Amino acid sequence: MVSLIYSLRHHTDEVSCCAFSPSLLATGSIDKTLRVYNTADFSELPFSPLLGHGYGVHSCCFSSCGSYLLSCSTDGSTIVWSSETGEKSAVLQHPGRSPLRVCALSPDSSLLLAGACDGTVALWDLPSKTIRRCSAVSEASIVACCFSPCGQMFVTGCTYGDLKLWDADISLLHAEKDAHDLGVTCCKFAPQFKVDGCCVEIRLASCGQDSQLKIWIVSQREGAACVVKLLHALTSQSAPVLSCAFSFDGELVVSGSVDKSVAVYDASRGTLLHTLTQHDRYVTAVALSPTMPWIATGSMDRTVNVWRIGDGDIGAAAESRQAVCQGRKLPGHSRLLLADWSEEDVQTWLCEEGLEELISVFKVNNMDGPELSQLDKETSAELGIDSVGLRGRLLRKIEALKAEESGSETPDEFLCPITRELMKEPVIAADGYSYERESIESWIRGKTKTSPMTNLPLQTTLLTPNRSLKMAIARWKSSSSF
Known part of the structure; x- marks a missing residue:
């Protein structure tokens, strides 16, 4: 069962994006603003709305720890906001001043990617706020991008309909031509990856103007090329699908459509579980909470709806915990x-x-x-x-x-979540977080095989070196008085 619990009606123009952190919900609009809500009661924060873009906001996302909110706009800029104060931490301008349609962060928040209307992607080192590269990846507008849960690759989608897989140096790994007829609109990786022998598998959801939501399996064996295989082509929505997102455990995938509906699927089986029809116009944005059974959907009707998944027991417990935190x-x-x-x-x-x-x-x-x-x-x-x-x-x-x-000013992303010490050999675990190798290996050798950050079971004990983070730490150390 999925039930509507809140309708937020503060934007003065169509809602274009929404994103959850563990404690906040952010929404962006063509009215040039972002609005930020406390998920304890979905009240708007005192510093909201955030004003800074000269044109409509197209995309927003939170850093992994929730400390920063990022947004990009037709004005060609990506703004980094403090989630605690609403103040601007940085304004990153696309080198070609091209309008930006989408932005994404790597799982460890060390890399920022922004897709532009001129077919380029700009890749920034976020801690130092410096651009690493701006490369042409398509002849069409880049309207979708996302990082893999290991942070070593990312996908781009364009208005011509192609999906392309790249490594962190923007070298092409795989091209899926005409993945969506008439154009891709959104793509998202599932938060986890699976290891089968020496093969790593990740699920990718994409949607497009062909009215389909597709789930792909991206796999790679050590030393071999990436393989992208279609798992499901989901057609329950009758018009172009504009947005999609996985649940934090990867079990559900949700999509929003021009037919005004929101579809909730079982990601493994590809079966339709729920169809939500409360919006009056196109559903342009969907997001799922990383900590609670909530879905947020944004629409051209200027409304953001918040839905609860399940029979209410989890939600009631959450409300009980949140009530304790009210007061002084x-x-x-x-x-x-x-x-x-x-x-x-x-x-x-x-x-x-x-x-x-x-x-x-x-x-x-x-x-x-x-x-x-x-x-x-x-x-x-x-x-x-x-x-x-x-x-x-x-x-x-x-x-x-x-x-x-x-x-x-030591970036929090440079500290191991277990020891809270600066990392020397950062590695990425199956939960998508980066740790000091010695610390996470010691953790895994213990009795529990759960994530130190999420307390969920680790699907594999495979650790992947995080070279990008290691380089970022080295640059920070050399430029500071550390």
Whole structure:
């Protein structure tokens, strides 16, 4: 069952894109604005709407940790926004000033890709905000792009209907000519990949003007060329399909169409599970939450609908957890130093950061701001926080607080999620996150085979070197006083 839980009607023109972080929903529109909502109650944040683009916003996405929101526009720029303050962190202009139709981030947020109307893609190193390359990849407009979950390749789709697979240096790996008759409109990789012997398989969804949603299997054996095979061609929608997205576990794929409907499919079987028909005009955008059973759909009717998947039990539990986090608002970091926080401030902060399960532990130990600032791996373990992943998330949040006070600019993406130390040999695990090799190998050797970041089972223990991230760290170290 899928039920409508919210309708957001704040945009003054058609909605063009939407994206979830673990705690926020962002929506973009042809009215030149982005709007940002708290997923606790889908209230609009005080700094919303975000104003900065000179023309309509076409695409938006969050960084992997949710700290940054990115958007691109007909004005040829990609803007990097702070998700906490709404302030501009950077404005990245396409070298040819060509209108941008789509943007995407690599899973570790080290690379930013933007597709342009002149058939080029611009690839930026996001931490340093420097462009690595701008290359012509098609004779037609690039309207779709996405990174693979391992971050080592990406796909582009154009208005001529071709899908092309590229490596991180923008070298062509595979071309699927006429993947969609009359043009591609969107493409998205599933969040996970599967390893069968020495072969890696990833699922890719694409949709187009041919009124079809297609699911492909992208596979590659070590030392061999990439192979792209069609798994399903889904035709339940009667008009061009404009948008698609996978659920966080890869089990569902959702699409929005010119026929005003939203289709929800079983991604493995290719069977239609639900058809949603609440929009009055074309459905231009779909997104699924990485943490909750929610779908967001945007339309030319200027509305963003939020849907709950399932019978409501999960949603009710979430609402119960969110209710705990209402009440006294966390003092702004700019107004109170961490050393001045009371026990109540610390507990409110835990709620704000999605760590409400630690409240009882902190209450029993009378943890206030000064004690919070002194927590490390050993002391957090002594508190009885058994989950290494949970301890890692807590320490990451504490380091972010300290960085705000000290003015540290060390990119969070450069720190291993397990040890919170600068990575020397970063590798990508099956959950799509990057870790220090020694730390994740030690984690995998333990009793649990779950992701330190998501707590979901790791489908494989294969680790892929993240050369792009390693190079980015080296560049940062050489350009700083590290």
